[in-house]
Amino acid sequence: MNHKDNRDLEEIKAALQAALPPTNAELRHDLWPAMLRRMESAPQRVPWYDWALAAAIVAISLVVPRFIWVLAYHI
Amino acid sequence: MSLLERFTKGDPDAFEELFRQFQGRVYAWIVRIVRDPGTAEDLTVETFWRIYRARGRFDSQKDFGGWAYRIATNLALSHLRHRPLQQQLPAQIAADDAPDPAVQDEAKEEIRRAVAKLAPKLQLAVTMALIEDRPYREIAEALGIAEGTVKSRVFRAVRILRKRLRKLRVMT
Numbered sequence: 001m002n003h004k005d006n007r008d009l010e011e012i013k014a015a016l017q018a019a020l021p022p023t024n025a026e027l028r029h030d031l032w033p034a035m036l037r038r039m040e041s042a043p044q045r046v047p048w049y050d051w052a053l054a055a056a057i058v059a060i061s062l063v064v065p066r067f068i069w070v071l072a073y074h075i
Numbered sequence: 076m077s078l079l080e081r082f083t084k085g086d087p088d089a090f091e092e093l094f095r096q097f098q099g100r101v102y103a104w105i106v107r108i109v110r111d112p113g114t115a116e117d118l119t120v121e122t123f124w125r126i127y128r129a130r131g132r133f134d135s136q137k138d139f140g141g142w143a144y145r146i147a148t149n150l151a152l153s154h155l156r157h158r159p160l161q162q163q164l165p166a167q168i169a170a171d172d173a174p175d176p177a178v179q180d181e182a183k184e185e186i187r188r189a190v191a192k193l194a195p196k197l198q199l200a201v202t203m204a205l206i207e208d209r210p211y212r213e214i215a216e217a218l219g220i221a222e223g224t225v226k227s228r229v230f231r232a233v234r235i236l237r238k239r240l241r242k243l244r245v246m247t
Contacts, residue, residue: 009205013206018186019182019187020187028112032091034116035123038120
């Protein structure tokens with residue numbers, strides 16, 4: 001980095017800080033209630049093995065229709 | 076069992092404790108990048124939501140803060156990429172204003188516009204290093220890149236800004 005680069009950097013820094021003053025970074029309130037709301041609103045994801053099981057049941061039912069009665073009995 | 080081990084095992088109390096320990100620091104980091112308190116609050120919650128979902132993949136021997144900062148930085152960068160240009164970089168949030176009389180309002184507006192037009196990666200580097208005065212090392216860790224890369228991004232941004240502001244006669 002040469003002298004001119006340094007001067008440019010300082011000049012730009014001063015201009016930026018005048019136009020965009022450093023922020024007040026203090027958190028104004030506790031975000032835990034918002035976190036809880038976020039967790040509650042998240043859609044429940046169905047795991048892949050549940051989908052696989054459902055697909056297997058449908059496939060078996062198509063091949064062996066009597067399986068539906070066996071399944072209904074066990075449910 | 077340590078707090079981080081409990082967290083990775085899915086203990087909700089451990090997550091709450093970590094949230095309370097780190098929410099202020101994560102928020103402070105994000106608000107410096109996006110410069111809007113409401114957006115920063117939303118992104119802080121989103122950061123912890125991602126942390127919570129990824130808890131099973133986190134190595135409890137590693138630095139939780141560093142991990143949280145990286146997730147927060149990526150979210151903030153993504154926000155910068157997707158927000159419309161006219162909404163970028165509000166000049167002021169609830170900080171004390173210390174206007175420099177030498178820089179007129181119009182010039183300030185041009186400077187804000189020039190920063191907002193930078194590529195998000197350069198914008199983040201210049202905001203954190205030059206406006207917020209954060210150390211290069213800290214920025215590099217949050218971005219998961221080398222310190223030299225942060226410096227080179229800052230210098231690239233400075234060159235671009237200098238060129239634009241000279242063209243607009245904001246700077247000599």
